[in-house]
Each structure stands twice: as C-alpha cells, then as structure tokens.
Amino acid sequence: MNIQFYKYQGTGNDFIMIDNRQNYFPKNDTNLIETLCDRRFGIGADGLLLLENDNSTDFRMVYYNSDGNESSMCGNGGRCIVAFAKSLNVIQDKTTFIATDGLHQATIFENGIVSLQMKDVDTIKIEDEYIFLNTGSPHHVTLVNDIENYDVKANGAEIRYSDLYGKVGSNVNFVSQLADNHFRLRTYERGVEDETLSCGTGATAVAIAMNAIEKTKSSQIDLDVQGGKLKVSFEKTVKGYQNVFLEGKAAFVFEGKIEVNF
Numbered sequence: 001m002n003i004q005f006y007k008y009q010g011t012g013n014d015f016i017m018i019d020n021r022q023n024y025f026p027k028n029d030t031n032l033i034e035t036l037c038d039r040r041f042g043i044g045a046d047g048l049l050l051l052e053n054d055n056s057t058d059f060r061m062v063y064y065n066s067d068g069n070e071s072s073m074c075g076n077g078g079r080c081i082v083a084f085a086k087s088l089n090v091i092q093d094k095t096t097f098i099a100t101d102g103l104h105q106a107t108i109f110e111n112g113i114v115s116l117q118m119k120d121v122d123t124i125k126i127e128d129e130y131i132f133l134n135t136g137s138p139h140h141v142t143l144v145n146d147i148e149n150y151d152v153k154a155n156g157a158e159i160r161y162s163d164l165y166g167k168v169g170s171n172v173n174f175v176s177q178l179a180d181n182h183f184r185l186r187t188y189e190r191g192v193e194d195e196t197l198s199c200g201t202g203a204t205a206v207a208i209a210m211n212a213i214e215k216t217k218s219s220q221i222d223l224d225v226q227g228g229k230l231k232v233s234f235e236k237t238v239k240g241y242q243n244v245f246l247e248g249k250a251a252f253v254f255e256g257k258i259e260v261n262f
Helices: 028-035 077-085 151-159 201-213
Strands: 004-008 012-018 049-054 058-065 093-098 102-108 114-119 124-126 131-134 137-142 171-179 180-188 194-196 220-225 228-237 239-250 250-261
Touching: 004 077, 012 077, 028 049, 049 077, 058 077, 058 151, 058 194, 077 114, 077 201, 077 239, 124 201, 131 201, 137 151, 137 201, 137 250, 151 194, 151 239, 171 201, 180 201, 201 220, 201 228, 201 239, 220 250
Parallel strands: 012 049, 058 093, 137 171, 180 220
Antiparallel strands: 004 012, 004 250, 049 058, 093 102, 102 114, 114 239, 124 131, 131 137, 171 180, 180 194, 220 228, 228 239
C-alpha cells in the first residue's frame, strides 16, 4: 500500500504528517511508525502526526514519538499540524482542535508563524537543583553553565531514566539565561531518546519555570533552541499560569508517497 505523507518542521523539530480523516492508517502498528520515522530506513522524523476528524472541533491531532508509541502533547507538532490543516483547507487562519491533553486554539499568520495555546499550568515542583512541571508533556528543567558544550544526550538520559521519574520518564531541559527575558535551552526528548533541535512543550516549560523561580519577572519570554527561536507568553494568576501561548514558525518541507506492507 502507498501512503501519502507530508513533512513539516518547527524550528528543526521535524514531523511526518498524514491525513487520516478516512481512518486508513494502522494506528497500532508500532513497528511501522518507528520505521517511517527512521532516518536511514524510512522517511525520517522526530515524530509522526495523524490529522483526523473530530465531531466537536476542526480536527483531532494524534501524535507518535519516533519510537512508534503514542505520546503526550507535542507543542511544535501542534504548530505544524495547524499549518498542515490549513494546507488541506480544513481550516483558514484560526482553529480549535483536540489533542491528548485537551482543547487547543491556534492562529496561523501569513509569515508562517503559528501561535498555539498550550494547557494551563497549576502545579510546579521547585527543588534546589531542578524544576518539574507538565505543559502537556512532563518536563524536568535545570540551569547549567556552558550550555553549548554540555553533554545533553548523556546527562539527559541519566535523568530521564533515573528513579526520580520511574518507567514513565520525563523530558529533560538544560537552560542558561542570556538576558532578563531571554534564555537558551537544549532538550533531551523521551521517545526520541536523544537531543532534538527544538521542543515546544519544553520551551513552554522553561519559560514558566524561569518565571516561577524568579529568574525573570516577564510574562513574554524569548527562547533560543538548537533549531531557531520561539516565544512563550502567559498570564500568572492565583490559579497558576493561564493563557499560555507558544509561538514560532512552522514550515512545509516536502511531500511524497512511500510503499508499506502491513
């Protein structure tokens, strides 16, 4: 069978997009998804996203990590699927869609920037050496020196598989402050099991974490990731962090067909 696919990237975080409104894709075939994401034997991507019909919103987003397993929310994937939905004429410039962590609203602008509303955050664990919070996916955040030469893969894997997070694990973000509301981060992503060029839920987690520990008082944070630049804005209230938005470019890369057997 030939599968039509589309490749998108958001600040270097790249995804295979499939229009699954006809429900033909074998969603439980972990090996197939892993092979499609493989950079040597497949198309190559950090993850795979399915765009599906939903009765209450414009569409449903289903996200798989490159290991083939369905995962929690992906911020850059969410921004990319909004651009994909527009290319299919499923939406115009604004949308509401459903993902594993609930409803999301988004706006796509003419310059390719997508502004995506993330989930509210009402619980933040602050320890001496790290901050932990869930922004649709679990994130461990820690400040480091000399971030450019930091061994993200080795140190990220050690934390991800530590007793701190058990079998479920956590994404791990390493951060350095550049200015009052400007930070540099690098992220080790579970499911990919390596550093990725960008992580949207990670960038969101870092922005909120840095505000929570008073490294910045700003509610609009600039973030440098390996693949480019992102912005995160929010409102800090007595209930936590609300109206959280992740903003950055989402770009079409290429499309094609791949023959698969399942």
